[in-house]
Amino acid sequence: MRNAGTCQQFVKAGTSVPDAVLKLQAIVKRFGTVTAVDRIDLTIERGEFFALLGPSGSGKTTMLRIIAGLERPDEGGVFIGDRDVTALPPYARHVGMVFQNFLLFPHKTAAENIVFPLRMQRLGRAERDERLAWAMSLMRLGGLEDRYPNELSGGQQQRVALARGLISRPALLLLDEPLANLDRELRSEMEVEIRRYQKELELPFIYVTHNQEEALTMSDRIAVMHNGAFEQIGAKTEIYTNPATAFVAGFVGHSNRFEGKLVEISGGLARMAWQGDAMLVPVPRDPRPGGAILFAIKFEDLEIARAPDGVDRTGRNRLAGTLRDVIFKGQTANYIVALGDGSEITISSAPRGLDLRMSEPVIVHWPVARGATFHV
Amino acid sequence: MARGSVSKGGLGTSAMTGIRSSLARRGQFRFACLAGPGALFIVVALLLPLLAIVVFSFWRTESYELYADWNLDNYRVLLGEPAYRIFFLRSLAMAAAVSFVCLVFAWPIAYFIAKHGGRYRLLLVLLLAAPFFTGVILRITALQGLLGPIGLVNMALAELGIGPVGMLMYTPLAAGLGLFYLFVPFMATAIYLSLANFNFELLEVAKINGARPWRAFVEITWPLNAIGTAIGLVLVFIPCLASALTQRFLGGPNATSLGMSLAQQFGETGTWALGSAMGVFLFLASLAGILVVRRTIDLKRAGFTGALGA
Ligand SMILES: Nc1ncnc2c1ncn2[C@@H]1O[C@H](COP(=O)(O)OP(=O)(O)OP(=O)(O)O)[C@@H](O)[C@H]1O
Numbered sequence: 247m248r249n250a251g252t253c254q255q256f257v258k259a260g261t262s263v264p265d266a267v268l269k270l271q272a273i274v275k276r277f278g279t280v281t282a283v284d285r286i287d288l289t290i291e292r293g294e295f296f297a298l299l300g301p302s303g304s305g306k307t308t309m310l311r312i313i314a315g316l317e318r319p320d321e322g323g324v325f326i327g328d329r330d331v332t333a334l335p336p337y338a339r340h341v342g343m344v345f346q347n348f349l350l351f352p353h354k355t356a357a358e359n360i361v362f363p364l365r366m367q368r369l370g371r372a373e374r375d376e377r378l379a380w381a382m383s384l385m386r387l388g389g390l391e392d393r394y395p396n397e398l399s400g401g402q403q404q405r406v407a408l409a410r411g412l413i414s415r416p417a418l419l420l421l422d423e424p425l426a427n428l429d430r431e432l433r434s435e436m437e438v439e440i441r442r443y444q445k446e447l448e449l450p451f452i453y454v455t456h457n458q459e460e461a462l463t464m465s466d467r468i469a470v471m472h473n474g475a476f477e478q479i480g481a482k483t484e485i486y487t488n489p490a491t492a493f494v495a496g497f498v499g500h501s502n503r504f505e506g507k508l509v510e511i512s513g514g515l516a517r518m519a520w521q522g523d524a525m526l527v528p529v530p531r532d533p534r535p536g537g538a539i540l541f542a543i544k545f546e547d548l549e550i551a552r553a554p555d556g557v558d559r560t561g562r563n564r565l566a567g568t569l570r571d572v573i574f575k576g577q578t579a580n581y582i583v584a585l586g587d588g589s590e591i592t593i594s595s596a597p598r599g600l601d602l603r604m605s606e607p608v609i610v611h612w613p614v615a616r617g618a619t620f621h622v
Numbered sequence: 623m624a625r626g627s628v629s630k631g632g633l634g635t636s637a638m639t640g641i642r643s644s645l646a647r648r649g650q651f652r653f654a655c656l657a658g659p660g661a662l663f664i665v666v667a668l669l670l671p672l673l674a675i676v677v678f679s680f681w682r683t684e685s686y687e688l689y690a691d692w693n694l695d696n697y698r699v700l701l702g703e704p705a706y707r708i709f710f711l712r713s714l715a716m717a718a719a720v721s722f723v724c725l726v727f728a729w730p731i732a733y734f735i736a737k738h739g740g741r742y743r744l745l746l747v748l749l750l751a752a753p754f755f756t757g758v759i760l761r762i763t764a765l766q767g768l769l770g771p772i773g774l775v776n777m778a779l780a781e782l783g784i785g786p787v788g789m790l791m792y793t794p795l796a797a798g799l800g801l802f803y804l805f806v807p808f809m810a811t812a813i814y815l816s817l818a819n820f821n822f823e824l825l826e827v828a829k830i831n832g833a834r835p836w837r838a839f840v841e842i843t844w845p846l847n848a849i850g851t852a853i854g855l856v857l858v859f860i861p862c863l864a865s866a867l868t869q870r871f872l873g874g875p876n877a878t879s880l881g882m883s884l885a886q887q888f889g890e891t892g893t894w895a896l897g898s899a900m901g902v903f904l905f906l907a908s909l910a911g912i913l914v915v916r917r918t919i920d921l922k923r924a925g926f927t928g929a930l931g932a
């Protein structure tokens with residue numbers, strides 16, 4: 247058994263459920279009047295890279311702390327494998343955790359920090375050294391064994407923290423914004439590496455972030471959290487292309503938003519009245535003709551053309567405007583267009599082949615099935 | 623460069639060095655202004671008396687007069703006389719015991735305030751210092767009232783039917799209690815100040831990584847607060863080692879300390895030279911105590927991250 251030693255007495259005999267590594271059942275956690283976690287159900291599968299994405303204060307950290315055992319839920323149960331660990335202290339749960347501010351032990355060297363979990367498990371010397379060598383080479387920390395944390399760079403500290411989280415081969419690894427304190431370049435480098443470790447180790451990761459790009463780059467599955475509850479949970483492509491709520495549409499990807507009124511539904515499309523104009527948009531869930539709706543469409547789903555264009559009008563929405571600015575981003579450029587009412591929308595597209603000039607009249611157009619519509 | 627043909631560049635650089643050295647002088651002047659008074663105070667108020675005591679300890683006193691004939695008699699008496707050896711060992715044992723008991727009591731108090739004090743932290747720390755709002759004598763008198771034959775403790779024991787305990791007052795135990803009461807605030811404050819800068823999240827990390835609470839304390843909390851603890855130990859041990867008043871008022875005949883004897887040399891018996899030798903001896907013993915504490919602490923192992931001198 248892997249989690250030998252101190253944890254042994256808590257391990258009940260029995261076979262574990264083959265695929266579910268972690269199960270949360272109707273978890274509720276309140277702090278005074280704030281409900282930080284509001285009836286969350288979640289199942290994490292073996293080898294899964296799961297991202298918990300949400301704005302500041304949405305309850306992500308609280309959820310991780312509940313899973314780790316640092317916080318007792320007010321209601322609900324936490325299961326790791328087939329064990330009910332709801333009442334168990336953190337040291338009996340055998341999960342790993344990596345923190346935003348690294349939290350290395352300042353009085354221990356890199357190597358001592360990394361083997362700390364193994365020492366707590368009373369693992370033999372030989373195996374300890376073997377695992378240390380493995381973790382050091384996995385994290386490319388060779389030669390830094392005897393450095394103290396304050397003698398390491400931010401990226402090295404983060405690698406030591408990751409190694410400490412991984413070395414005991416926990417049932418799952420919790421990561422709370424582990425890259426937030428690193429600079430941009432290092433961050434994108436570490437994103438790739440962390441995903442590589444995860445795939446190599448086939449260890450389930452729960453990765454908390456408020457950075458949607460990080461979540462989209464690294465994870466297999468994403469839950470978007472808001473006010474302590476999941477707004478949507480699913481594959482990352484699903485979250486990106488089919489946002490379930492207006493909040494998700496606004497939080498994931500970059501969208502233009504149009505607020506209007508639902509006029510009628512015909513032929514599988516909704517007609518939205520907007521600024522005296524009409525647009526055909528996808529039908530919202532539970533459509534109520536006459537109700538206020540929000541139409542969100544990603545920057546890259548819009549197309550732009552010089553004003554008297556030859557675009558076929560059937561099956562497309564068209565808006566006339568003038569080009570305000572072009573923000574060159576390399577592979578793409580953002581075209582900022584002022585519409586008739588003075589509002590601005592953004593179109594993202596490949597900058598080549600479009601030699602538009604500032605203040606030139608343009609047409610923004612897109613196929614009617616694109617975007618997402620919600621009642622507000 | 624030949625003399626007499628000073629080039630423009632030469633002029634420029636010499637002007638530059640002139641400015642730089644005047645800047646340096648101004649910096650030195652500012653430093654002297656800032657550090658000077660403190661340094662002067664240390665020299666006048668601490669080093670000079672210490673030096674005087676060292677000098678006196680090699681002199682001779684006769685019928686209340688100091689004579690400057692250099693000799694080692696005082697030290698011979700001090701080390702040879704069994705009574706003084708006993709006084710010193712008593713002081714040493716008392717200081718060690720009081721330091722240890724203070725340590726055991728102060729840690730939980732300081733820990734509780736640092737961890738759970740919340741916004742009352744400052745208030746609670748000030749409460750620790752409450753005994754200092756009165757003078758030493760008053761505090762000792764209060765303890766006499768508490769421990770004496772008709773003191774609070776004995777009266778309470780009588781009420782409970784256990785009867786008055788005669789051996790409470792005027793024993794080494796009473797003196798020890800008195801010293802504990804006087805010095806535990808120092809220890810608790812030193813440890814508290816250390817814990818106030820301690821990141822308690824590290825304990826959560828330890829627990830997630832499999833450490834039970836006691837193990838987390840041994841592995842993380844204790845080493846990372848070793849400096850505060852050491853300062854507390856020094857703050858208690860040294861005054862206890864030299865302490866005289868508490869033993870005199872609470873301790874009875876079996877608690878006579880080297881400090882008491884020292885006070886006597888300067889008072890009743892008027893043997894200043896011998897008293898000075900005792901002072902030097904206590905000073906060296908304190909220094910040895912500090913060095914022992916210092917040696918047991920590896921600054922890096924205590925999580926000390928500042929610039930390391932030596
Ligand atoms: N110990 C606590 N006491 C009181 N309120 C708390 C406590 N911990 C969290 N909260 C509250 O619970 C809510 C969720 O906090 P949490 O730290 O889980 O957010 P988060 O999603 O991790 O945010 P961030 O992205 O800023 O880290 C917040 O409203 C927060 O103020």
Ligand SMILES: [Mg+2]
Pocket residue numbers: 306307308422
């Ligand atoms: Mg957080």
